[in-house]
Amino acid sequence: MKECSFIRIWAALLAGAACFIAQQPAWAGSCCGGGGGTTLLLPKYYQGMIDVSLDLEKYDGMWDLNGKIKPDPPGSDLRQYRLNLGYARRFAQRWQASILVPYVWNENTYSSKTTRSEGLGDTTLSLWYEAIDDNSAWKIREFKDLTPSVTIGPSLLIPTGVSPYDDGVKSSFDVTGRGFYRLDGNVIISKTLHPWSATLALSYGTYHRRAVDQEYSRYVEPYWKKLGDRTSSSLSVSYIYYLGSGGDTLTGTASFSRVHEAEESNNDDRNLFSGFKKDALGGTIAYSSTDHDWSVRGSWVHAIQQDGWGYNFPCTDIYTVGVSYGFR
Numbered sequence: 001m002k003e004c005s006f007i008r009i010w011a012a013l014l015a016g017a018a019c020f021i022a023q024q025p026a027w028a029g030s031c032c033g034g035g036g037g038t039t040l041l042l043p044k045y046y047q048g049m050i051d052v053s054l055d056l057e058k059y060d061g062m063w064d065l066n067g068k069i070k071p072d073p074p075g076s077d078l079r080q081y082r083l084n085l086g087y088a089r090r091f092a093q094r095w096q097a098s099i100l101v102p103y104v105w106n107e108n109t110y111s112s113k114t115t116r117s118e119g120l121g122d123t124t125l126s127l128w129y130e131a132i133d134d135n136s137a138w139k140i141r142e143f144k145d146l147t148p149s150v151t152i153g154p155s156l157l158i159p160t161g162v163s164p165y166d167d168g169v170k171s172s173f174d175v176t177g178r179g180f181y182r183l184d185g186n187v188i189i190s191k192t193l194h195p196w197s198a199t200l201a202l203s204y205g206t207y208h209r210r211a212v213d214q215e216y217s218r219y220v221e222p223y224w225k226k227l228g229d230r231t232s233s234s235l236s237v238s239y240i241y242y243l244g245s246g247g248d249t250l251t252g253t254a255s256f257s258r259v260h261e262a263e264e265s266n267n268d269d270r271n272l273f274s275g276f277k278k279d280a281l282g283g284t285i286a287y288s289s290t291d292h293d294w295s296v297r298g299s300w301v302h303a304i305q306q307d308g309w310g311y312n313f314p315c316t317d318i319y320t321v322g323v324s325y326g327f328r
Contacts, residue, residue: 228262
C-alpha cells in the first residue's frame with residue numbers, strides 16, 4: 001500500500017507540473033509583439049525534462065485604451081502559431097534551470113490584405129530554487145500537512161525574435177518578438193491535498209532600455225526606449241483522477257490569469273497611449289503515465305470578449321497541445 005501511494009503521489013506531481021506548464025500563457029502576439037512566457041518546472045523527483053508544445057493564438061477584436069471592445073474589420077482572420085521547445089535540468093537538490101525557445105508563424109488577413117511571416121520568437125532562460133517543500137497529503141492530520149511548496153527564481157527574456165526595430169519589418173503583423181531584454185522575478189506557491197491541488201504564480205519584470213533608430217523599416221531620429229514594467233499572475237485549481245491502480249492519472253485544471261504592462265517611456269517621457277492589460281480564463285486536460293514518464297496535455301486560454309476585461313490589447317483564444325518527457 002505504501003508503494004502504491006508513493007507511485008500515485010509521484011504521478012500527481014508530474015501531472016501537476018504538466019498542467020502548470022500549460023497554464024502559463026505565452027503572451028506572444030503578431031499584433032503587439034512576441035515573447036516567451038511559458039514556465040517549464042521540474043517535478044521533485046526528476047533530473048530533467050524535455051517539453052514540446054504547439055500553440056494556435058487566434059485574434060478576434062481588441063480592447064481600446066478605455067477597455068471597450070472594438071471588432072476587427074469584416075473578413076479579418078488573424079492567427080499566430082508557435083512551436084515551443086523546452087528543456088529543464090536539475091543541477092542540485094533544490095536548484096534547476098530551464099530554457100524555452102519558440103518558433104513563430106504569423107498568418108493574417110486584415111482589411112483585405114494578407115501577410116505571412118515566420119521566425120524565432122524570444123527565448124526565455126529561467127533559474128529556480130525550491131525554497132519550501134510541499135508536504136503532500138491525502139488528509140490533514142497535523143499542521144505541517146498544510147505546508148505549501150514555494151519555488152522562487154529569476155527569468156530572462158532574450159530578444160531573439162523579430163521586432164518592429166529590425167530590418168525588413170513592414171507592420172505589426174510581421175513581428176515575432178518584443179525586441180527588449182526583460183528580467184523577471186518569479187514566485188510559485190503550490191499546495192496539494194489529494195486529489196486537489198492549487199497553484200498561485202506571481203511575476204514582476206522590468207525591461208532594459210535600448211536605442212531605437214527605426215520603426216517598421218522607417219528611419220527615425222534616434223531615441224532611448226524602455227517598455228513599461230510587467231506584472232503577471234495566475235491562479236489555478238486542479239483535480240487529479242487516478243486511472244486504475246497503475247499510477248496513470250488524468251488531471252483537469254481551471255485557471256484565471258492576468259498580465260499588465262505599464263506605459264513605455266521614450267527619452268524618459270511616458271507614452272500615455274501604450275501599456276496594456278489582459279484577463280483570461282483557462283482550462284487544461286493532462287494525461288500522465290508514471291511508468292513511462294510521459295505526459296500529454298491540451299489547453300485553452302480564453303479572453304472574455306466584454307468591456308473591462310482588458311485594455312489596449314487584442315482579444316485572443318490560445319489553443320495548446322503538448323507532450324513532455326521527464327527522466328530521472
